[in-house]
Amino acid sequence: xxxxxxxxxxxxxxxxxxxxxxxxxxxxxxxxxxxxxxxxxxxxxxxxxxxxxxxxxxxxxxxxxxxxxxxxxxxxxxxxxxxxxxxxxxxxxxxxxxxxxxxxxxxxxxxxxxxxxxxxxxxxxxxxxxxxxxxxxxxxxxxxxxxxxxxxxxxxxxxxxxxxxxxxxxxxxxxxxxxxxxxxxxxxxxxxxxxxxxxxxxxxxxxxxxxxxxxxxxxxxxxxxxxxxxxxxxxxxxxxxxxxxxxxxxxxxxxxxxxxxxxxxx
Numbered sequence: 001x002x003x004x005x006x007x008x009x010x011x012x013x014x015x016x017x018x019x020x021x022x023x024x025x026x027x028x029x030x031x032x033x034x035x036x037x038x039x040x041x042x043x044x045x046x047x048x049x050x051x052x053x054x055x056x057x058x059x060x061x062x063x064x065x066x067x068x069x070x071x072x073x074x075x076x077x078x079x080x081x082x083x084x085x086x087x088x089x090x091x092x093x094x095x096x097x098x099x100x101x102x103x104x105x106x107x108x109x110x111x112x113x114x115x116x117x118x119x120x121x122x123x124x125x126x127x128x129x130x131x132x133x134x135x136x137x138x139x140x141x142x143x144x145x146x147x148x149x150x151x152x153x154x155x156x157x158x159x160x161x162x163x164x165x166x167x168x169x170x171x172x173x174x175x176x177x178x179x180x181x182x183x184x185x186x187x188x189x190x191x192x193x194x195x196x197x198x199x200x201x202x203x204x205x206x207x208x209x210x211x212x213x214x215x216x217x218x219x220x221x222x223x224x225x226x227x228x229x230x231x232x233x234x235x236x237x238x239x240x241x242x243x244x245x246x247x248x249x250x251x252x253x254x255x256x257x258x259x260x261x262x263x264x265x266x
Contacts, residue, residue, distance in 0.1 A: 004176045005071040018069050018078070026078040032067050033058075035082050035090055042093045070176040074169060084177045091175070092131035107132040111200040115139045115187050115218070116208030117163040119232065121152045123206055124167050128174045135179045135200050136171065138164050139209075141186030187214055196221055207231040219254045222246050 007014040022028065040057045047053050066086055070079045081087050092104055099107065112133040114120040117140035127133050140163045144154065154166050164184045171178050181198065183191055187209065196202050205222060207215060207229055215231075222229050222244070229244040244252055 002073050003180075004172050005073070006176060007069040007071060009067070009069060014069075017071075021069075021071050021078050026071065026076050029077060029079040032080045032082070035087075038093075039082070039086060039090050042090065072169075072173065072176075079176075081176070087175075087177065088131070095131050104131060108134055110203045111135040111137070113137040113139070113195055113202045113205040114208065115195075115205065115214075116210070117142075117167055118148055118151055118208065120206060120208035121154075121163065121167045123208065125153065125170055125174070128171050128178065134175070134177065135181075137181040137183065137195055137198075137200075137202065138167060139183035139187040139191075139195060140164050141184070187211075187218070189214075189217060192217060192221055196225055196227060201225075202227050204228050204230065208233075216254060219244065219246075223250050223252070223254070226250050 005017070007018050009015050009018060036058050037054065040054050044050075044053065044057075066083045067080055068083055070081060071077070072079070082090060088108060092108070095104060108131060110133050112127060112135070114124050114136065117124070117138060120138075120140070124136060124138065127136075142163050144152065144158050144161050144163060144166060146156075146159065148163075149156075152163070152166070153170075158166050162184055164182045168180055168182060171180060179200075181200070183195060185191075187195060196205070202225075205218065205227055207218060208231070209215065219229060221227075223246045226247045228247045229242075231240075231242040231244075233240050233242075242256060244254070244256060246252060
């Protein structure tokens with residue numbers, strides 16, 4: 001999986017790279033001016049109509065070079081956006097009446113694992129759109145087929161592409177400062193520990209896979225590590241939502257059922 005390049009124009013090497021990319025015919029998208037205007041209004045609501053203050057605000061941010069260029073190699077787009085703290089503040093500004101500042105910070109700095117990227121594709125995108133989870137771990141072995149287009153937000157152009165690649169591109173195009181760990185061969189017992197722990201231990205896992213055996217093994221480890229599990233699945237015309245708060249109750253039964261766990265493990 002190729003990641004976008006985050007290029008800081010204040011660094012000589014990055015500045016040279018930006019010029020090269022521009023000269024090679026990249027499509028330029030410059031959101032800096034509009035973003036600064038929006039940021040000023042957000043930070044100065046009582047003075048949002050002051051042109052003098054806006055000019056000073058803009059001048060200050062230009063001098064400080066609070067911006068990066070983001071290059072997306074898969075579509076040859078070069079986008080200028082604010083640096084991460086300001087970009088995040090601006091991107092989540094309309095969440096303020098929905099979540100508190102502290103809640104937003106926790107949400108953004110969390111690490112979320114998603115297994116199964118058919119339904120999980122929309123889950124991952126919704127989390128990022130909502131301003132959450134800078135860090136994500138995404139697992140799926142499958143590639144896009146035509147029948148997947150009833151639930152995956154993508155296009156025919158991506159037919160045959162790995163589902164992990166499809167959602168990763170979408171996430172990076174929403175928030176290029178995201179940090180993604182990709183498990184492109186899907187979840188297995190071999191990588192289960194790395195998925196849960198690794199560089200960034202999970203805060204929560206969202207289970208959208210079909211493999212019942214791995215669902216059980218996932219929950220055994222989740223109980224041990226006290227990681228909550230959320231699952232939504234079809235049940236005919238209905239939907240079952242299962243929430244297992246192993247962080248609060250590590251003795252909770254798997255799937256919240258009365259089935260003896262020895263039968264689940266066998």
